Amino acid sequence: MPDGFKIIPEYLSPAAQADLVETLRGIAAEAPFYRPVMPGNGQPFSVEMTNAGPLGWVSDRSGYRYQSTHPSTGTAWPSIPAGILAAWDELTGYPAAPECCLINLYRGEKARMGLHRDADEEVFDAPVLSFSLGDSATFRLGGASRRGPTKAVTLHSGTVLVMGGESRMAYHGISKVFSGTSRLLNGGGRLNLTLRRVTKPKP
Ligand code: MD3
Ligand code: FE
DSSP: OTTTTTEETSSOOOHHHHHHHHHHHHHHHSOOOOOOBBTTTOOBBBBBBEEEOEEEEETTTTTTESBBBBBTTOBBBBOOHHHHHHHHHHHHOSOOOOOOEEEEEEEETTTTEEEEEEOOSSOOSSEEEEEEESSEEEEEOOOOOSSSOOOOEOOOOTOOOOGGOOOOOOOOEEEOOOTTSSSSSSOEEEEEEEEEOOOOOOO
């Protein structure tokens, strides 16, 4: 595994996972999941998304960007849950809070995320943190180039990934979600929270 990459299975206890799902239900009531489209061609994502935090990551025909409001309601994103902010401090040691908590919802066997890099941020010195909830999934981790080998890691509910150091800019994606492997979410599926620092912290 690349330098700075860490996988922490069972970081969230079953009780903490259930609590977090409840909190996310509240967030989704305020900021509903929506289906982004690809820049340019407008092809819909197979994953639904919403955000918490001062800046949300969005995609539409004009491009990828961070913005402070929900694209359909026009209101500010809800706050990042306190327990998630505490985990960021514990696991990253970064001297500023994360600004974006992107929440990805994978429903059905066809929901996937193609190989990509997280590169829309202004700063890359903070690690990216990911929390998996619900159905298990195959995560693929490549290197600095889109071509070349990838390693497959199964992510189970409660697993946290830390992508720091050289792994921060690595290509990655979700190639498969295994429906019916968890009963955490009503109606099944998988939720992923991705935490990122977007702007340079003010000294
Ligand atoms: C490795 N989400 O939202 S999280 C994303 O499970 C995203 O929904 C996937 O990739 C998901 O951008 C994977 C794990 C992840 C997130 C960011 C990374 C892995 C990463 C950044 C660098 C390297
Ligand atoms: Fe990503």
